[in-house]
Amino acid sequence: MTVKPATPPIPDIAQVAAAPSGTVIGDRHWYAIRVFYEDTDAAGIVYYANYLKFIERARTEMMRLLDFEHSQIRDSEGINWTVRRCAIDYRSPARLDDRILVESRIVALGGASLDIEQLVRSAEGKLLASALLKLACMHANGRPARLPQGLRKRLQTAESAPFTPQSASKST
Amino acid sequence: MTVKPATPPIPDIAQVAAAPSGTVIGDRHWYAIRVFYEDTDAAGIVYYANYLKFIERARTEMMRLLDFEHSQIRDSEGINWTVRRCAIDYRSPARLDDRILVESRIVALGGASLDIEQLVRSAEGKLLASALLKLACMHANGRPARLPQGLRKRLQTAESAPFTPQSASKST
Amino acid sequence: MTVKPATPPIPDIAQVAAAPSGTVIGDRHWYAIRVFYEDTDAAGIVYYANYLKFIERARTEMMRLLDFEHSQIRDSEGINWTVRRCAIDYRSPARLDDRILVESRIVALGGASLDIEQLVRSAEGKLLASALLKLACMHANGRPARLPQGLRKRLQTAESAPFTPQSASKST
Amino acid sequence: MTVKPATPPIPDIAQVAAAPSGTVIGDRHWYAIRVFYEDTDAAGIVYYANYLKFIERARTEMMRLLDFEHSQIRDSEGINWTVRRCAIDYRSPARLDDRILVESRIVALGGASLDIEQLVRSAEGKLLASALLKLACMHANGRPARLPQGLRKRLQTAESAPFTPQSASKST
Numbered sequence A, B, C, D: 001m002t003v004k005p006a007t008p009p010i011p012d013i014a015q016v017a018a019a020p021s022g023t024v025i026g027d028r029h030w031y032a033i034r035v036f037y038e039d040t041d042a043a044g045i046v047y048y049a050n051y052l053k054f055i056e057r058a059r060t061e062m063m064r065l066l067d068f069e070h071s072q073i074r075d076s077e078g079i080n081w082t083v084r085r086c087a088i089d090y091r092s093p094a095r096l097d098d099r100i101l102v103e104s105r106i107v108a109l110g111g112a113s114l115d116i117e118q119l120v121r122s123a124e125g126k127l128l129a130s131a132l133l134k135l136a137c138m139h140a141n142g143r144p145a146r147l148p149q150g151l152r153k154r155l156q157t158a159e160s161a162p163f164t165p166q167s168a169s170k171s172t
Helices: A013-018 A050-065 A070-077 A149-160 B013-018 B050-065 B070-077 B149-160 C013-018 C050-065 C070-077 C149-160 D013-017 D050-065 D070-077 D149-160
Strands: A023-025 A028-034 A079-090 A099-109 A113-122 A127-139 B023-025 B028-034 B079-090 B099-109 B113-122 B127-139 C023-025 C028-034 C079-090 C099-109 C113-122 C127-139 D023-025 D028-034 D079-090 D099-109 D113-122 D127-139
Touching: A013 A028, A013 A099, A028 A050, A050 A079, A050 A099, A050 A113, A050 A127, A070 A079, A099 A149, B013 B028, B013 B099, B028 B050, B050 B079, B050 B099, B050 B113, B050 B127, B070 B079, B099 B149, C013 C028, C013 C099, C028 C050, C050 C079, C050 C099, C050 C113, C050 C127, C070 C079, C099 C149, D013 D028, D013 D099, D028 D050, D050 D079, D050 D099, D050 D113, D050 D127, D070 D079, D099 D149
Parallel strands: none
Antiparallel strands: A023 A028, A028 A099, A079 A127, A079 B079, A099 A113, A113 A127, B023 B028, B028 B099, B079 B127, B099 B113, B113 B127, C023 C028, C028 C099, C079 C127, C079 D079, C099 C113, C113 C127, D023 D028, D028 D099, D079 D127, D099 D113, D113 D127
16 A cells, blocks of 8 residues: 565574564664474464464563553553454465564554564564454553553654665664 | 445344344344353453354354354364454443344455454444454365355355345344 | 372363263362464463363362352452462373363362362373362452361362262263 | 483573573573463462473473474474473472573384483572473374474484584574
8 A cells, every 4th residue: 555665685684583573674673583382383384373472572571672561551541452353365385394584564553553563484584474453552441541652653653664774784 | 345235133142142142133243152250350340362162152153053162163174264364443341241143244355365344232232342353264274265165155144135134023 | 199089080171071070970069161273382282281271171160060150259258269289190192173071080188278170081091191189268369268167068078079970971 | 210410500590591492501402481460379389390391391302303203293294292201399489570491312112112201490500390291193094193204313413412512502
């Protein structure tokens, strides 16, 4: 729908994995995951629901890098993130012992919600799955909550960050 | 996009649950699920990825009622079902000990794929989540496979079945 | 360690499955489970951690049959069940589409805890896994709680119930 | 049963986490895990079955450090690891966003099996859960397989490695 920005180079997975909360390069957050037996099914591949676990881990670590840890904003602000919508395309399966990368990018920021694109890639950068999610902030009583002001600012910065290829080298 | 068919009445969940593979009423398959601790998360609600488990259970039982059990078509025909796309909207959360219903309806049938709509409802019929999935038949080598002929016939019947409210009474 | 009671006959799994909370026969609770893709792993069998999900479902349904639903005793009494110890032997694997039975029997009842034996069997009664668990009642603050009086009575009855083979026929 | 070796100092979790396959110090393998929503349940703590996932990840990474990756020995030798027995004590719960450590130590090595002790600790070293497992090597047909010779040697070395406190500093 929007002009697709130039695809950034795929960072080295060993470098990404060495930073347990992943790495931000330009407007993308990169996070490395290893596929274990628990993730696979009898078809020999990662079970389709488990990609939603993978991308939630990546979102959680991205928020943590922005200093908005889930349990902390729940305890201090009384709000939780909720997924309102998730559309995911499965392109190619991941398998036991594979290392994969999750590439996350905020694509829209609303008053109480945000849209995020999350791509699951092989270590070599091959696209395995692509997801588009709408997340909302919710009070404990289920009512929508405005995004915490500090988070909004940090996300706006993340959203508008031009992709700067040279930042890939100073990643970790 | 298409004319929305009249919504069928919600069947009694106790009756649905008494049939472990669920119940077909008109063009819908109904399947009952209980929410256990394993399905919930620290926000006190069903974790978002677990709805994909719930609807996969329902699809599996629907196929079993049509005599196309997953392990049997894998062993006899060498084919597996693969999810190519899943778009899911989360409306209202399910919680520990809730009983929920999955309502499944085939909305399109291709040569090697099918589209299925799956709605997750509370026992009282309230919509909790709605999903639209594209499934494909695949050979073990990852190549697309045509749907087994017998299954295609049975699915076409299921797809075209007019919704007949009176069938609700002769359900089980 | 104690005299092993005579093994009861294995009930018909179709009858057990038709009762969504399972069936009590003598001093045993029987619960039927179907193995789905989500339960299996790339070795083609049920993933070892998932047996703990299966037996927790069975315990939950057994408690529900005794009128002590988890969410209800949490909300009304402020207590949760906690697993303190679980020792499980894996004998033979369950596979995709298998139907299995969980046989649960209370073996000891303390002031704030209970010991329960849970056997996972194939539909034909073959032993797949056997587990012995120690559960405790806990207040929300993590302190041990005495078992609710009504539950204690019902569990004592369940514990002492002599195994009566004729009850197998009037199961459901 | 055996003389308990002196407890090693708890390594710094940030250092452990920076090595995605964890770190070997003396006769112990240390592996860092972050607790995500997927791991927790409606009681607000890590669901009891998920500790079995955590310790399986740690075992997998320990074997990978020894150059015996699961998928590789399955494809080249036709053997899989199977858990025969797991006894786990739950001491104190882990919660959302916690970082935890898994400490693994081989305690016995048989012809076709090995016993491993796995301790789950908080980042500060507090014991959260302790498990003792018996693993066996199996052929695809379900028959026991002898441990690959190279692996046996490497495990014997790991098993007999005296705990050397000074090695903690040259960890990564």
